[in-house]
Amino acid sequence: MAAKGAWEDLSARVLSGAAMAVAGVVLIALGGVWFAALAALVSGIMVWEVARMMAPGSGSLPLQMGLLSGAAVLGAWALPGVFALPLLAAPALVGAGRVPRDRVIYALYAFAILVAGYGLATFRGEHGMVWLVWLVLVVIATDVAGYFAGRFIGGPKFWPRVSPKKTWAGTLGGWFAAVLIGLVFLTFTNAGRDLPWISMALSFASQMGDAAESALKRRMGVKDSSSLLPGHGGLFDRFDGLLGAALFMLLVAQFVYVPEVRF
Numbered sequence: 294m295a296a297k298g299a300w301e302d303l304s305a306r307v308l309s310g311a312a313m314a315v316a317g318v319v320l321i322a323l324g325g326v327w328f329a330a331l332a333a334l335v336s337g338i339m340v341w342e343v344a345r346m347m348a349p350g351s352g353s354l355p356l357q358m359g360l361l362s363g364a365a366v367l368g369a370w371a372l373p374g375v376f377a378l379p380l381l382a383a384p385a386l387v388g389a390g391r392v393p394r395d396r397v398i399y400a401l402y403a404f405a406i407l408v409a410g411y412g413l414a415t416f417r418g419e420h421g422m423v424w425l426v427w428l429v430l431v432v433i434a435t436d437v438a439g440y441f442a443g444r445f446i447g448g449p450k451f452w453p454r455v456s457p458k459k460t461w462a463g464t465l466g467g468w469f470a471a472v473l474i475g476l477v478f479l480t481f482t483n484a485g486r487d488l489p490w491i492s493m494a495l496s497f498a499s500q501m502g503d504a505a506e507s508a509l510k511r512r513m514g515v516k517d518s519s520s521l522l523p524g525h526g527g528l529f530d531r532f533d534g535l536l537g538a539a540l541f542m543l544l545v546a547q548f549v550y551v552p553e554v555r556f
Contacts, residue, residue, distance in 0.1 A: 313531065314433055321417060321425045329370045329414040335528060336410030337363025339536075340384065340403050342518040342529045346509065347399050348392045358388045362403065366410040381407040395512070402509065409536050412543040420551055423482060428495065428542055431474050432534045435467035435496040442466025456507040464500060471496030485552070491545075495538050502537020506530070 320331045341359030348354055362384040369377040382404060389400035417425055443463030451459040475492030478484055506529055510518065519527030529536075 314429065317429055318426060321422050321429070324417050324422060328417050329367060332370070332410040332414040333363040333367040335532060336366045336406050338521070338527075339406045339518075339529045339532065340388070342521070342527045343399065343402050343406070343509075344388060344392065345519060346513045346515050347395060351391075351393075354388075354391055358384060358403070361387065362407055366407055366414070369407075369411045370414045377411060381411055398509070398512075405540060406536060409539040409543070413539055416543065416546065421553065423478075424542075424551065427474065427478055427492075428538055429535070431471045431492050431495050432499045432538050434470035434474050435499045436534055438470030439463035439467035439500070452504060455511070456504050459500075459504070467496050467500060468493045483552075495541060498541030499534035499538040502540075503534045505537065506533035 317331070320328050337359040340362035341355045344351070344355035344358045365380045365384050369380040372380070384407065385400045385403035388403055389396040392399045413425065439459070440463065442465070443458070443460045446460070446462035446466075448460050448462045450457060451461050451464045471492040472489045475489030478492075479486065479488055506518070510516065517526035518529035521527045522531065
């Protein structure tokens with residue numbers, strides 16, 4: 294039987310995950326400026342957390358970068374597409390010029406966050422809500438299944454140098470759960486039959502997003518991205534997988550036709 298300590302964070306993980314999932318799905322359904330505002334808010338907070346990790350003791354710099362980043366995402370969404378890239382790049386470049394170390398790393402993380410936020414807001418307007426609900430559910434299923442498979446089965450570590458708590462059992466459990474989500478969506482949408490395997494690829498991208506944030510935290514010597522969620526870290530800690538999955542989905546959408554999915 295697993296030690297009690299292995300399950301200490303379960304209730305906090307489930308409650309915070311459920312609350313964020315409900316809020317996210319509601320705002321995805323509303324779409325328009327509501328979802329764009331959510332994307333801008335989350336992006337701004339995540340950049341604030343990255344700046345805090347990479348420039349501790351820098352006074353108001355993290356807050357400035359967070360506000361600038363949120364405004365950039367909302368502005369890029371509201372203005373014609375030709376303005377998007379300069380607006381999204383500006384906060385990343387400005388922040389990179391002011392952090393004391395690892396400036397390229399900061400610029401890459403900040404720019405990835407802003408591109409994901411803007412991309413999801415735009416994707417919702419162009420392709421509807423079904424794909425975004427699928428994205429969120431795949432990420433949640435990957436996280437929850439990976440958590441339980443890792444706790445119950447354990448075994449060899451997946452990538453101990455970067456994420457020492459992740460096991461192969463948890464990784465494969467996440468893939469299996471993602472395939473199940475894809476199969477469920479096949480039953481009530483007109484999505485193509487490749488959706489389960491695409492779901493598994495999305496699950497892997499989510500896990501890589503988690504690993505990327507773990508690598509950043511280890512490099513900066515911090516346990517959590519912030520203490521915004523009491524006793525349970527920050528938004529980046531909760532949305533790192535969503536960031537990886539969103540970037541993967543947006544990249545694939547540039548090369549593959551994304552059909553309108555109907556119920």
